[in-house]
Amino acid sequence: MLLKGKCAVVTGAGKGIGRAIALKLAEQGANIVINYRSSEKEAEEVVQAIEEAGGAAFAVKADVSKFDEAEKLIKGAQEKFGRVDILVNNAGITKDTLLLRMKEEDFDSVISVNLKGCFNCVKHVSPIMLKQKSGRIINISSVIGLVGNAGQANYAASKAGIIGLTKSVAKELGSRGITVNAVAPGFIETDMTDVLSDKIKESMQDSIPLKRLGKTSDVAEAVAFLASEGASYITGQVINVDGGMVV
Ligand code: NAP
Numbered sequence: 554m555l556l557k558g559k560c561a562v563v564t565g566a567g568k569g570i571g572r573a574i575a576l577k578l579a580e581q582g583a584n585i586v587i588n589y590r591s592s593e594k595e596a597e598e599v600v601q602a603i604e605e606a607g608g609a610a611f612a613v614k615a616d617v618s619k620f621d622e623a624e625k626l627i628k629g630a631q632e633k634f635g636r637v638d639i640l641v642n643n644a645g646i647t648k649d650t651l652l653l654r655m656k657e658e659d660f661d662s663v664i665s666v667n668l669k670g671c672f673n674c675v676k677h678v679s680p681i682m683l684k685q686k687s688g689r690i691i692n693i694s695s696v697i698g699l700v701g702n703a704g705q706a707n708y709a710a711s712k713a714g715i716i717g718l719t720k721s722v723a724k725e726l727g728s729r730g731i732t733v734n735a736v737a738p739g740f741i742e743t744d745m746t747d748v749l750s751d752k753i754k755e756s757m758q759d760s761i762p763l764k765r766l767g768k769t770s771d772v773a774e775a776v777a778f779l780a781s782e783g784a785s786y787i788t789g790q791v792i793n794v795d796g797g798m799v800v
Pocket residue numbers: 564565566567568569570571588589590591592593615616617618643644645646666670693694695696737738739740741742743744745746
């Protein structure tokens with residue numbers, strides 16, 4: 554129970570990677586705020602799974618791309634559990650297409666959820682963590698933010714932006730005991746990647762040194778480490794969880 558008594562907010566935690574992160578942090582004893590935007594049923598199922606295992610959690614509907622909704626999410630967590638120790642910015646979307654076909658709204662919406670959503674939550678949690686003189690912020694980027702990808706100019710820009718935000722905020726908040734890191738997953742099997750054909754998945758798998766696609770639990774393990782006491786001297790870093798995909 555490494556995180557007993559801590560409060561963790563996980564955005565986009567109703568499914569996929571966010572769900573695995575929420576369950577992992579709960580397993581370690583943290584009280585969890587499950588954020589969702591539209592997957593209410595899934596979010597309530599995560600709450601139920603945590604409660605059945607003896608933990609505490611509640612679900613909050615909020616679109617993290619909206620400044621005020623992000624504020625309500627963070628304040629709600631503080632009101633319910635008295636503090637916010639861990640923020641995991643996981644919510645994310647894709648609107649993939651080649652640049653020549655990419656509409657302005659495809660670019661804006663991806664930046665707005667992935668990058669602005671991350672900023673919004675960091676902005677609202679910072680005063681709380683500054684007062685506490687402790688905190689862990691973990692932002693889910695992507696290896697695509699490091700190496701780019703044809704058809705994902707919007708997504709790559711948002712994920713590269715998260716890395717710049719992470720490093721800058723790590724420098725600003727470090728003196729107050731707050732660490733800020735990013736996790737960059739490679740190809741993880743979730744709804745987001747389910748849309749790709751089996752042929753693409755097979756060729757991806759071939760190109761990965763560890764010869765398998767990632768599991769949501771692979772990402773959750775890295776996040777749990779960064780949230781743990783053992784990671785207290787790590788800040789401003791990007792940890793790739795990609796089976797060696799972009800080595
Ligand atoms: P997913 O299964 O599609 O889940 C995305 C989550 O984000 C959902 O829970 C969704 O909630 C939430 N979300 C989307 N827009 C939101 C908003 N405006 N406000 C609040 N929540 C919002 O995708 P995933 O694969 O688990 O991805 C999770 C994160 O990992 C994303 O940031 C993604 O970019 C990153 N990532 C994934 C991979 C991969 O291979 N899967 C690789 C690298 C990085 P609702 O369903 O309630 O809308």
